[in-house]
Amino acid sequence: MASAEASSIAPTPLLKDELDIVIPTIRNLDFLEMWRPFFQPYHLIIVQDGDPSKVIKVPEGFDYELYNRNDINRILGPKASCISFKDSACRCFGYMVSKKKYIYTIDDDCFVAKDPSGKSINALEQHIKNLLCPSTPHFFNTLYDPYREGADFVRGYPFSLREGAKTAVSHGLWLNIPDYDAPTQLVKPRERNTRYVDMVLTIPKGTLFPMCGMNLAFDRELIGPAMYFGLMGDGQPIGRYDDMWAGWCVKVICDHLGLGVKTGLPYIWHSKASNPFVNLKKEYKGIFWQEEIIPFFQSAVLPKECTSVQQCYLELSKQVKEKLSKVDPYFDKLADAMVTWIDAWDELNTEGASAKLSNGKA
Numbered sequence: 140m141a142s143a144e145a146s147s148i149a150p151t152p153l154l155k156d157e158l159d160i161v162i163p164t165i166r167n168l169d170f171l172e173m174w175r176p177f178f179q180p181y182h183l184i185i186v187q188d189g190d191p192s193k194v195i196k197v198p199e200g201f202d203y204e205l206y207n208r209n210d211i212n213r214i215l216g217p218k219a220s221c222i223s224f225k226d227s228a229c230r231c232f233g234y235m236v237s238k239k240k241y242i243y244t245i246d247d248d249c250f251v252a253k254d255p256s257g258k259s260i261n262a263l264e265q266h267i268k269n270l271l272c273p274s275t276p277h278f279f280n281t282l283y284d285p286y287r288e289g290a291d292f293v294r295g296y297p298f299s300l301r302e303g304a305k306t307a308v309s310h311g312l313w314l315n316i317p318d319y320d321a322p323t324q325l326v327k328p329r330e331r332n333t334r335y336v337d338m339v340l341t342i343p344k345g346t347l348f349p350m351c352g353m354n355l356a357f358d359r360e361l362i363g364p365a366m367y368f369g370l371m372g373d374g375q376p377i378g379r380y381d382d383m384w385a386g387w388c389v390k391v392i393c394d395h396l397g398l399g400v401k402t403g404l405p406y407i408w409h410s411k412a413s414n415p416f417v418n419l420k421k422e423y424k425g426i427f428w429q430e431e432i433i434p435f436f437q438s439a440v441l442p443k444e445c446t447s448v449q450q451c452y453l454e455l456s457k458q459v460k461e462k463l464s465k466v467d468p469y470f471d472k473l474a475d476a477m478v479t480w481i482d483a484w485d486e487l488n489t490e491g492a493s494a495k496l497s498n499g500k501a
């Protein structure tokens with residue numbers, strides 16, 4: 140009896156009480172129906188962007204907290220100035236208010252994809268596996284992920300490095316609508332990503348990458364304070380560089396602290412192509428600024444005295460102010476916002492800070 144009973148008890152989902160799912164939305168949350176089998180056991184943090192008087196309906200049966208702009212302003216006061224408005228960058232407020240060790244963030248136009256065998260992909264489960272398993276940023280393994288079933292370290296891989304590094308970030312990909320910039324979208328409006336590559340790769344130390352916030356998970360305790368998605372959207376000269384900015388800061392800090400960043404599986408199905416002309420307007424300045432931003436991050440050096448993410452991040456903000464303000468006064472403002480972000484993060488994440496977090500929970 141016991142064995143039959145035991146087999147009928149569903150296994151507890153991995154990290155059920157240690158992971159929050161953060162969703163930025165200016166639309167609706169109907170997409171959650173498709174994710175219900177995978178997401179329902181987890182707590183959701185919904186960051187409602189745009190008009191706070193609009194009522195966002197959360198499908199029945201989900202455990203959630205919801206924050207709109209009024210909540211953000213009430214909770215952060217003047218520090219709310221660092222949280223973008225009318226841009227998906229607002230999602231980082233969800234990272235700040237979470238109390239969990241792990242975060243998964245997904246856009247509301249991303250759906251469950253199928254692998255080549257036709258099986259639905261539990262993207263969350265794959266991200267958790269990626270995060271719980273070490274990375275190999277210090278020496279490239281030519282059989283890719285050595286910790287994966289059926290693979291290992293190849294000959295010549297130093298045994299002293301086989302323990303790997305802690306994984307801070309798991310960057311997932313997208314079938315159907317790829318995360319192209321506006322110029323690429325304009326010249327290839329019908330291009331769809333149909334390629335499912337069965338791989339998880341650690342991004343080598345010293346290499347930057349374009350981090351997309353659409354299907355992203357990270358260890359909040361290892362790297363959370365660096366996951367600031369910048370000043371974007373309303374009132375800002377740039378948009379759609381929120382996740383990119385965060386990814387460049389995160390990678391420099393992960394390299395400095397010896398943490399790993401992985402990209403590859405899992406895939407989600409990205410359904411909506413945002414308007415390329417609107418995107419071009421948002422991205423326009425970023426497309427030429429990044430030719431100066433990338434060399435800045437490639438040459439950024441953090442002092443060995445910087446041993447915490449906050450210290451690294453504040454040092455980076457100082458260097459942004461010193462070296463990028465000449466590109467545009469925006470970076471002076473962004474550097475200040477980076478400091479405000481850390482102040483707000485530390486204020487909300489010290490003992491007894493949760494009192495301020497009464498929210499729109501159902």
Ligand SMILES: O=c1ccn([C@@H]2O[C@H](COP(=O)(O)OP(=O)(O)O[C@H]3O[C@@H](CO)[C@H](O)[C@H]3O)[C@@H](O)[C@H]2O)c(=O)[nH]1
Binds near residue numbers: 189
């Ligand atoms: O003003 C806004 C616009 C959107 N959102 C929410 O953010 C995500 C992404 O929105 P959308 O799918 O319209 O945009 P994409 O171009 O596909 O997004 C990708 O580009 C990056 C732009 O920064 C973004 O990180 C990628 O995901 C949805 O959930 C919208 O509801 C918003 O909150 N406010």
Ligand SMILES: [Mn+2]
Binds near residue numbers: 409410411413
């Ligand atoms: Mn989208």
